[in-house]
Amino acid sequence: TRTIDLAVVAGDGIGTEVVEQGLAVLEAAVAGSDVKVSTTPFDLGARRWHATGETLTDADLDAIRGHDAILLGAIGDPSVPSGVLERGLLLKLRFALDHYVNLRPGKLYPGVTSPLADPGEIDFVVVREGTEGPYVGNGGSLRTGTPHEIATEVSLNTAFGVERVVRDAFARAQARPRKHLTLVHKHNVLVHAGHLWRRTVEAVNAEFPDVTTDYLHVDAATIFLTTKPSRFDVIVTDNLFGDILTDQAAAITGGIGLAASANINPDRTAPSMFEPVHGSAPDIAGQGKADPTATVLSVALLLDHLGLGDEAKRVEATVAADLAERGSRVRSTAEVGRELAARVAG
Amino acid sequence: TRTIDLAVVAGDGIGTEVVEQGLAVLEAAVAGSDVKVSTTPFDLGARRWHATGETLTDADLDAIRGHDAILLGAIGDPSVPSGVLERGLLLKLRFALDHYVNLRPGKLYPGVTSPLADPGEIDFVVVREGTEGPYVGNGGSLRTGTPHEIATEVSLNTAFGVERVVRDAFARAQARPRKHLTLVHKHNVLVHAGHLWRRTVEAVNAEFPDVTTDYLHVDAATIFLTTKPSRFDVIVTDNLFGDILTDQAAAITGGIGLAASANINPDRTAPSMFEPVHGSAPDIAGQGKADPTATVLSVALLLDHLGLGDEAKRVEATVAADLAERGSRVRSTAEVGRELAARVAG
Ligand SMILES: CC(C)[C@H](C(=O)O)[C@@H](O)C(=O)O
Ligand SMILES: CC(C)[C@H](C(=O)O)[C@@H](O)C(=O)O
Numbered sequence: 084t085r086t087i088d089l090a091v092v093a094g095d096g097i098g099t100e101v102v103e104q105g106l107a108v109l110e111a112a113v114a115g116s117d118v119k120v121s122t123t124p125f126d127l128g129a130r131r132w133h134a135t136g137e138t139l140t141d142a143d144l145d146a147i148r149g150h151d152a153i154l155l156g157a158i159g160d161p162s163v164p165s166g167v168l169e170r171g172l173l174l175k176l177r178f179a180l181d182h183y184v185n186l187r188p189g190k191l192y193p194g195v196t197s198p199l200a201d202p203g204e205i206d207f208v209v210v211r212e213g214t215e216g217p218y219v220g221n222g223g224s225l226r227t228g229t230p231h232e233i234a235t236e237v238s239l240n241t242a243f244g245v246e247r248v249v250r251d252a253f254a255r256a257q258a259r260p261r262k263h264l265t266l267v268h269k270h271n272v273l274v275h276a277g278h279l280w281r282r283t284v285e286a287v288n289a290e291f292p293d294v295t296t297d298y299l300h301v302d303a304a305t306i307f308l309t310t311k312p313s314r315f316d317v318i319v320t321d322n323l324f325g326d327i328l329t330d331q332a333a334a335i336t337g338g339i340g341l342a343a344s345a346n347i348n349p350d351r352t353a354p355s356m357f358e359p360v361h362g363s364a365p366d367i368a369g370q371g372k373a374d375p376t377a378t379v380l381s382v383a384l385l386l387d388h389l390g391l392g393d394e395a396k397r398v399e400a401t402v403a404a405d406l407a408e409r410g411s412r413v414r415s416t417a418e419v420g421r422e423l424a425a426r427v428a429g
Numbered sequence: 430t431r432t433i434d435l436a437v438v439a440g441d442g443i444g445t446e447v448v449e450q451g452l453a454v455l456e457a458a459v460a461g462s463d464v465k466v467s468t469t470p471f472d473l474g475a476r477r478w479h480a481t482g483e484t485l486t487d488a489d490l491d492a493i494r495g496h497d498a499i500l501l502g503a504i505g506d507p508s509v510p511s512g513v514l515e516r517g518l519l520l521k522l523r524f525a526l527d528h529y530v531n532l533r534p535g536k537l538y539p540g541v542t543s544p545l546a547d548p549g550e551i552d553f554v555v556v557r558e559g560t561e562g563p564y565v566g567n568g569g570s571l572r573t574g575t576p577h578e579i580a581t582e583v584s585l586n587t588a589f590g591v592e593r594v595v596r597d598a599f600a601r602a603q604a605r606p607r608k609h610l611t612l613v614h615k616h617n618v619l620v621h622a623g624h625l626w627r628r629t630v631e632a633v634n635a636e637f638p639d640v641t642t643d644y645l646h647v648d649a650a651t652i653f654l655t656t657k658p659s660r661f662d663v664i665v666t667d668n669l670f671g672d673i674l675t676d677q678a679a680a681i682t683g684g685i686g687l688a689a690s691a692n693i694n695p696d697r698t699a700p701s702m703f704e705p706v707h708g709s710a711p712d713i714a715g716q717g718k719a720d721p722t723a724t725v726l727s728v729a730l731l732l733d734h735l736g737l738g739d740e741a742k743r744v745e746a747t748v749a750a751d752l753a754e755r756g757s758r759v760r761s762t763a764e765v766g767r768e769l770a771a772r773v774a775g
Contacts, residue, residue, distance in 0.1 A: 165616050169618060170620065198547065199546060200544055201544070217618070218618055222584075228628070230592075231589075232588035232625055233587045233588070234624070234625040236583070237584075238563070238568075241577075242577060242579070271512050272520070273582045275570040276581070278511070278512075278570075278580070301672075301673055305651065306684075309544050309655070327648050329648075331648075331651035331654075338652075339652070
């Protein structure tokens with residue numbers, strides 16, 4: 084018997100609702116096998132912050148480190164000042180656990196309506212750098228609140244950090260039929276960071292000679308995501324551009340209700356974290372309206388990361404089958420979860 | 430008689446082709462009035478750089494300063510290292526001439542096909558900050574080309590710079606029927622710059638009490654530009670986010686062949702600059718295939734800026750009429766320009 088020790092950060096708003104269904108599907112996926120799931124809930128997010136002023140303590144982080152993986156729902160609430168939970172909890176987890184590969188598939192499943200008139204076949208994956216760039220928190224403000232205020236944000240990019248995520252993206256491209264990698268940056272303006280990315284892609288390409296590459300400025304990438312998303316296979320990009328492009332990718336493939344993500348530590352020096360791309364959606368929280376599909380697809384990424392490839396494929400195929408039949412049927416969060424779990428259990 | 434002294438930077442690739450047509454329409458728009466157009470060509474761009482190593486000399490800049498406005502085609506060529514012309518010429522013009530309002534309308538004209546299945550009515554304008562943010566060129570790299578390289582890009586944001594562009598955006602919102610302003614940033618991650626923008630919008634709102642405001646993170650903004658672009662009236666945002674969003678805005682409103690822009694110095698301490706959003710498109714240069722419509726719409730913005738509001742409206746109405754009838758007719762750059770000019774002349 085193998086036990087998956089899962090840290091569960093349900094978080095805020097719809098986070099708790101979708102995580103419950105994600106866990107139900109996870110249980111169903113391993114039911115009857117010799118894999119067991121053991122979950123440890125972590126009370127992190129807005130509620131905890133209001134009660135204690137804490138976002139993520141060293142003790143929390145240590146406890147989380149002992150797990151095989153993390154399932155996260157959503158973090159954030161309007162009652163908490165902007166940035167407190169994002170920087171103090173979500174990004175702290177990604178940075179402290181060295182989640183340098185933020186993996187976000189962009190796939191239009193049959194039966195899902197895209198807002199694009201002629202979407203074509205959309206099936207790409209964005210490898211977003213997760214531990215550097217403009218997300219490092221290296222900014223400040225001087226004479227704050229006066230007419231002489233100056234605020235800075237520093238994007239930090241290292242050869243070490245760029246090379247490891249680029250290599251991961253190449254490996255993913257090589258494992259896919261089209262074997263194509265697109266670097267997205269803005270090297271005509273952000274010349275220093277941009278040229279580091281560019282040189283790195285050129286250098287690492289030598290290790291993957293069968294992978295073809297091209298380059299797009301981030302502004303042009305938003306155009307192609309609108310007019311010809313089928314051109315993309317694997318995209319590698321920095322933390323901020325990846326944030327932007329993956330929300331657009333979610334929009335063209337049916338919305339953030341379906342968009343999964345994995346924050347991966349490929350060196351396995353700490354647990355990886357799996358979370359839907361969507362936020363806590365306080366406007367619909369507690370109403371059973373949230374679509375748990377993105378969380379369930381994130382569970383598939385989790386299973387795959389833990390070496391349970393067959394189970395991962397089964398979960399994804401189940402979601403695909405459900406989406407194909409879904410139509411405009413309105414179901415509650417729990418109904419979707421229950422149907423998916425039943426189908427996965429088979 | 431009033432003479433418009435126009436500095437013309439046709440630039441590279443299709444730049445020369447579209448500027449020729451833009452000028453023809455400009456001439457037609459003032460024909461028969463007491464306004465005359467006098468043009469001074471400036472040989473700037475890839476050709477000049479290859480010949481002399483110069484991008485924009487102090488003498489060029491001084492000469493340009495003496496003009497009433499600048500019409501720019503497109504800058505850039507793959508034969509020039511990335512960043513050289515962008516930073517040394519295009520951005521240098523925007524920064525040196527204090528073009529702090531980079532104005533980019535996002536309008537879906539009747540008859541134009543959007544790649545969105547259900548675009549609704551799209552009619553917004555992006556006020557992109559033009560002289561600060563991640564575009565300041567404040568970056569560097571250390572141990573370049575080694576495994577220990579570190580590359581930085583610093584976003585600089587000042588109360589002075591943010592306030593003036595935010596005030597301009599409020600004034601534009603107030604002059605529009607819906608009177609709505611959306612701030613786009615990423616203040617949950619870029620907390621220092623983001624909070625400066627946020628506080629500034631709140632403060633300046635007091636001067637424009639009839640303008641309603643809301644806020645979107647840049648990632649969410651790309652979603653709404655895909656699913657509900659009709660929600661936008663005026664968007665105010667920083668230099669980099671504005672770059673990204675305006676290419677996406679162009680994509681959903683029929684492509685960069687139609688997207689106009691104005692780099693405005695509202696204080697009129699230097700000439701403003703009008704340019705299509707598209708680039709030099711070396712792949713189709715010299716073939717008469719480029720659509721000059723974006724340049725012609727930029728000419729309308731130019732006329733408006735110079736106080737020739739009636740002429741501006743006439744040019745825009747002419748483009749609108751042409752677009753309404755255009756269908757899938759294929760015309761050369763010169764044919765489109767000629768027909769537009771004839772129509773404007775009436
Ligand atoms: C909540 C926010 C900090 C986060 C990010 O910007 O990474 C979110 O938008 C995401 O994409 O996971
Ligand atoms: C060419 C480039 C420097 C420029 C920019 O990033 O501003 C362009 O993309 C634009 O939007 O005008």
